Amino acid sequence: xxxxxxxxxxxxxxxxxxxxxxxxxxxxxxxxxxxxxxxxxxxxxxxxxxxxxxxxxxxxxxxxxxxxxxxxxxxxxxxxxxxxxxxxxxxxxxxxxxxxxxxxxxxxxxxxxxxxxxxxxxxxxxxxxxxxxxxxxxxxxxxxxxxxxxxxxxxxxxxxxxxxxxxxxxxxxxxxxxxxxxxxxxxxxxxxxxxxxxxxxxxxxxxxxxxxxxxxxxxxxxxxxxxxxxxxxxxxxxxxxxxxxxxxxxxxxxxxxxxxxxxxxxxxxxxxxxxxxxxxxxxxxxxxxxxxxxxxxxxxxxxxxxxxxxxxxxxxxxxxxxxxxxxxxxxxxxxxxxxxxxxxxxxxxxx
Amino acid sequence: xxxxxxxxxxxxxxxxxxxxxxxxxxxxxxxxxxxxxxxxxxxxxxxxxxxxxxxxxxxxxxxxxxxxxxxxxxxxxxxxxxxxxxxxxxxxxxxxxxxxxxxxxxxxxxxxxxxxxxxxxxxxxxxxxxxxxxxxxxxxxxxxxxxxxxxxxxxxxxxxxxxxxxxxxxxxxxxxxxxxxxxxxxxxxxxxxxxxxxxxxxxxxxxxxxxxxxxxxxxxxxxxxxxxxxxxxxxxxxxxxxxxxxxxxxxxxxxxxxxxxxxxxxxxxxxxxxxxxxxxxxxxxxxxxxxxxxxxxxxxxxxxxxxxxxxxxxxxxxxxxxxxxxxxxxxxxxxxxxxxxxxxxxxxxxxxxxxxxxxxxxxxxxxxxxxxxxxx
Numbered sequence: 001x002x003x004x005x006x007x008x009x010x011x012x013x014x015x016x017x018x019x020x021x022x023x024x025x026x027x028x029x030x031x032x033x034x035x036x037x038x039x040x041x042x043x044x045x046x047x048x049x050x051x052x053x054x055x056x057x058x059x060x061x062x063x064x065x066x067x068x069x070x071x072x073x074x075x076x077x078x079x080x081x082x083x084x085x086x087x088x089x090x091x092x093x094x095x096x097x098x099x100x101x102x103x104x105x106x107x108x109x110x111x112x113x114x115x116x117x118x119x120x121x122x123x124x125x126x127x128x129x130x131x132x133x134x135x136x137x138x139x140x141x142x143x144x145x146x147x148x149x150x151x152x153x154x155x156x157x158x159x160x161x162x163x164x165x166x167x168x169x170x171x172x173x174x175x176x177x178x179x180x181x182x183x184x185x186x187x188x189x190x191x192x193x194x195x196x197x198x199x200x201x202x203x204x205x206x207x208x209x210x211x212x213x214x215x216x217x218x219x220x221x222x223x224x225x226x227x228x229x230x231x232x233x234x235x236x237x238x239x240x241x242x243x244x245x246x247x248x249x250x251x252x253x254x255x256x257x258x259x260x261x262x263x264x265x266x267x268x269x270x271x272x273x274x275x276x277x278x279x280x281x282x283x284x285x286x287x288x289x290x291x292x293x294x295x296x297x298x299x300x301x302x303x304x305x306x307x308x309x310x311x312x313x314x315x316x317x318x319x320x321x322x323x324x325x326x327x328x329x330x331x332x333x334x335x336x337x338x339x340x341x342x343x344x345x346x347x348x349x350x351x
Numbered sequence: 352x353x354x355x356x357x358x359x360x361x362x363x364x365x366x367x368x369x370x371x372x373x374x375x376x377x378x379x380x381x382x383x384x385x386x387x388x389x390x391x392x393x394x395x396x397x398x399x400x401x402x403x404x405x406x407x408x409x410x411x412x413x414x415x416x417x418x419x420x421x422x423x424x425x426x427x428x429x430x431x432x433x434x435x436x437x438x439x440x441x442x443x444x445x446x447x448x449x450x451x452x453x454x455x456x457x458x459x460x461x462x463x464x465x466x467x468x469x470x471x472x473x474x475x476x477x478x479x480x481x482x483x484x485x486x487x488x489x490x491x492x493x494x495x496x497x498x499x500x501x502x503x504x505x506x507x508x509x510x511x512x513x514x515x516x517x518x519x520x521x522x523x524x525x526x527x528x529x530x531x532x533x534x535x536x537x538x539x540x541x542x543x544x545x546x547x548x549x550x551x552x553x554x555x556x557x558x559x560x561x562x563x564x565x566x567x568x569x570x571x572x573x574x575x576x577x578x579x580x581x582x583x584x585x586x587x588x589x590x591x592x593x594x595x596x597x598x599x600x601x602x603x604x605x606x607x608x609x610x611x612x613x614x615x616x617x618x619x620x621x622x623x624x625x626x627x628x629x630x631x632x633x634x635x636x637x638x639x640x641x642x643x644x645x646x647x648x649x650x651x652x653x654x655x656x657x658x659x660x661x662x663x664x665x666x667x668x669x670x671x672x673x674x675x676x677x678x679x680x681x682x683x684x685x686x687x688x689x690x691x692x693x694x695x696x697x698x699x700x701x702x703x704x705x706x707x708x709x710x711x712x713x714x715x716x717x718x719x720x721x722x723x724x725x726x727x
Contacts, residue, residue: 054358054397055355055400057358057401259361259396260360260393261394262393343475346475
């Protein structure tokens, strides 16, 4: 493992140039364009979601600006039959796996129907509490193991979540049980207003794998090729019975924590601005342009296509009648407890 | 004219200060184009336009505090509706837009938000408060965000001195007294209830229940005098009463009346029956003197004459106990030659657990039952 980050996995540098021999999938320009378009779609979705929130038509939302390569790269390293357990900033990966912008708008608009994915039926809903879902991933992975299904549970969490007991317990038990699970830390260096230096004294988050007795490695989270290649290797190892592992993807949160946050109150432009030079969309565009696979016309067409897809689903979202208010009670219990049933009746207008 | 109101830009914010406008009245804007910058308690944020159209009026000046839900911008609707889709007039579109709306007819701008305005808007805690105070939410003026009713609104309505509900009628004096007494009892007493049945199969057919219940209470008091007492919860003193003065709960058309049968332990069965009848009819005709309604040391409710088997009764301070008798019911009990049907009288004893222990209550009840089960 790489505790210091010295052997950080990277294929494409900030200038867009390859720094190592590319993996097979990345030699196919069409596949790189597919990854690029997925990141553009994520960014377009984020922009529209913020506009809807700022006009009172969506709830609090967490943008993934600057982190798109982690989310898209993780999902691209999975197979369709695997199960994705995302935290609340992984819309890029969800969109890659077939969750629609409409479903995501519904979810962030407070409509539970948005978690009823028509595409990846067994993917987990967005996990809002910090780090409560790594144990779920162990459960999912153990189900696969007991059923002898060659599938893998992939859990994405933030750097702040690695300070939680749930995370330590999850990677520990995954190691004990040799569960087919991959834990990816989307390390954007900020847990709301807490910088990584005040989060942990550990030299890396990947080294937390040592305590669980599982492999841990770091990857450049702004290089979508490296994220995909690293996660793919980890997922296939787990699928083959090689056990769980931890991947720390180093990236940077360029935006606010959520729409209810103002990051300028706790970090300076001087701290943030260097990271704009490393951001993942710019990096892959430079690479595609340098290799002749991309140009301005294609860029404009791709941005327009992404915006059109997002806007069309935003219109569908706004035209969707709101759920009846009593449905707030309907999706937690198979059999409604009596006290909740009374509240549900009250919500319906009864006494 | 369409009004765009200031939304909640954070999580539960009440207002925002307008920092700057990025548009002016008369401007044509496209959806998502920046309209204004505002500062909330949490952040300075840019508010984009929710729609394309012409700005008719800006509803605030830089430096103004705008409440969440108050108008921010008014858009012209009909006059320029045709141009609402013409993005090409702009010198530069901020980003490529979705295909233009097909029809010039104005689209409902906020169907999701409007859908929420169809009913009374109040949080569950506000609804619970209204239910507790007897306030009809439909009659309460809302001052909260986007027309929601706040707890303060409910409190104001409850204390406005006006009838809580439009159709309510004021209680008569008897029921007002009951309301006040019950509220006082509920506020003070820590009630606990113990239930059991008396086998009254040995009674002769002619016996009536009330005199036997009175006699049984006298027997219970003899066994456990602490239940025939007055308790002072402030001074924490318990004063045993010298006589068994039984309050008899009487249900009348006007409401509940509880006349007092004095010194039950010294009366013959015939005197008891006569006195019970006098109190019952006096209560029904409201002809009893006020003194006859005061000073009970313990209470009896024969609610079973109307219906019901067991009950959690209300102990009226300073008393510490009330005995309730339910409807007599048949039970199958082992007899000499197999099961036989017996009559059973269900009893409920509610006592103030501040002053009386469960053991005392159970001993009292056991003595009551023993007396009821004895032959006449």
